[in-house]
Amino acid sequence: MVSLPCINLGKIIEMVDCDPDIIHVPVTREEEGFGICAGAYLGGKKTAILMQNSGLGNSVNVLASLFKLYQIPIIMILSHRGTEGEFMSAQIPMGEATPGVLDALEIAYFLPETPDDACKVLSGAWLLSEMGGSPVAMLLEIGFW
Amino acid sequence: MKRIDAIKRIAEQLKDELAICNIGFPSRELYAVKDSPTHFYMLGSMGMSSSIGLGLALAQERKVVALDGDGSLLMNLGSLVTIYSQDPKNFILILLDNECYGSTGSQCTYASTVNLSLIAEAVGFKNTFQFKENLDLTHVLKAEGPVFVHVKVEQGNADVPVIDMEPEEIKERFMENINK
Numbered sequence: 362m363v364s365l366p367c368i369n370l371g372k373i374i375e376m377v378d379c380d381p382d383i384i385h386v387p388v389t390r391e392e393e394g395f396g397i398c399a400g401a402y403l404g405g406k407k408t409a410i411l412m413q414n415s416g417l418g419n420s421v422n423v424l425a426s427l428f429k430l431y432q433i434p435i436i437m438i439l440s441h442r443g444t445e446g447e448f449m450s451a452q453i454p455m456g457e458a459t460p461g462v463l464d465a466l467e468i469a470y471f472l473p474e475t476p477d478d479a480c481k482v483l484s485g486a487w488l489l490s491e492m493g494g495s496p497v498a499m500l501l502e503i504g505f506w
Numbered sequence: 507m508k509r510i511d512a513i514k515r516i517a518e519q520l521k522d523e524l525a526i527c528n529i530g531f532p533s534r535e536l537y538a539v540k541d542s543p544t545h546f547y548m549l550g551s552m553g554m555s556s557s558i559g560l561g562l563a564l565a566q567e568r569k570v571v572a573l574d575g576d577g578s579l580l581m582n583l584g585s586l587v588t589i590y591s592q593d594p595k596n597f598i599l600i601l602l603d604n605e606c607y608g609s610t611g612s613q614c615t616y617a618s619t620v621n622l623s624l625i626a627e628a629v630g631f632k633n634t635f636q637f638k639e640n641l642d643l644t645h646v647l648k649a650e651g652p653v654f655v656h657v658k659v660e661q662g663n664a665d666v667p668v669i670d671m672e673p674e675e676i677k678e679r680f681m682e683n684i685n686k
Contacts (some may be wrong), residue, residue: 384564386592396554397588400526403546403681407559427558430645431673450553494674504518 363394367413367440368506374411391416395423398435403461407487409436414443414459414500415452424466424496430495436486439467439500446503463498470498474505507639509602510664512657514539515641516573516600523598523647524562524684528555528574528607532602533661536573538666543683547591547669547676553581557598560589563597563651566684570596576603576617584626587654597651604661612661630683 363386364374377385386404388394391412398408417439429437442449443456463470471486473479479499490497513532517525517540526546527533534546548555558580559572579585580600589599605618626634633649637657646655667674 362577367570386561386564386588388588390582392553393557393582393585393588396557396562396582396585397561399554400558400563401565402556402561402567403677404562405681423554427548427554430550431677433677469529484532 362409362411363397364417365391365394365413366409367411367442369409369440369442369501369503370413370438373438377411379399381450390437391420392423395420395428399423399427399433401434402435408434409438410441411438412442414439415455417459417462418455421462421466424468428496429466433496434490434494435496436483436490437496437498439498441500441502444502459500466496468496468498469493470500472500472502476505479505491496507603507610507643507657507659508662508664509659510535510539510642511579512659513573514636516571516643517542519643519647520544520571522596522681523569525553526559528552528575528602529579530574530575531666532573532575533587534666535664537568537669538664542680546680546685547671548667549673549676551564553578554586556582556589559597559599560585560592562573563594564592567596569598569647569651570594571600572599573597573602575608576601576622577604577607577615579622580615580617582645586626586629586631593652595651598646598649598653598655599631600655600657602657604659604669606661608661608663615665623656626656636674653680 443452529548552667563570606612619661634654
């Protein structure tokens with residue numbers, strides 16, 4: 362599991378870091394994180410990235426020309442800023458663009474409303490990703506927290 | 507030294523190591539001089555060779571060699587910081603540096619003014635090697651990772667065909683080799 366920080370993901374990142382069953386790799390930029398996950402998948406691991414939706418923009422090419430091209434699965438857990446309840450106006454343009462970017466890449470996404478919802482869909486999301494040979498995203502909007 | 511000759515020398519010296527090869531002519535040249543199920547040829551995602559290599563090295567025990575270029579490494583310099591910090595003992599990053607974007611028409615990169623070995627050393631890489639000729643990997647392959655290898659090569663691409671394998675075929679053959 363690779364991670365980049367978001368204020369909303371802080372607790373999850375702490376839990377990932379403490380879990381001995383998870384290899385946690387903090388990265389410098391989202392695109393790099395996707396590359397690492399692709400390599401880890403080739404080596405036999407199930408992979409996920411924890412990131413803010415703002416980093417989706419710098420990952421479009423790696424998602425298209427590595428993950429889609431070679432049909433590599435990954436779970437993308439995105440803190441979706443710029444959604445209802447956002448206090449920072451700077452987050453709104455990328456927040457609004459996020460679903461459209463995922464649609465353009467033909468990446469399916471779940472919109473769990475609570476942590477329980479997210480737990481319920483997680484294993485199915487991995488199966489969908491692996492069977493479909495495509496990344497699958499989970500968008501955690503502001504209301505989720 | 508021509509890049510294809512450097513790639514040939516490297517390919518001849520690898521045995522059980524897994525190789526990630528950079529997009530464009532480097533992958534085509536490797537495929538032309540020697541094909542192997544231990545090769546993963548990148549057909550897209552410029553800049554990602556060192557990251558794919560790192561992820562693969564962390565996920566399993568076999569030694570991983572990532573072939574990168576100067577233009578590609580400059581696109582993903584943060585990768586050096588992550589590699590050093592994750593400290594994979596089984597990872598070798600080989601930089602084939604021709605000081606240009608060879609696959610797009612040989613436009614100059616800043617590798618002609620910046621020494622990328624010095625950046626790797628400043629990040630903290632302890633085992634670094636530099637080659638201009640006589641690319642003998644004996645010590646490189648025995649060194650504890652993460653290892654950084656800087657190979658200066660001439661500009662220009664060999665006249666080799668495109669890779670006639672489908673992306674999924676490249677991936678599946680590679681994964682079968684790892685799991686066997």
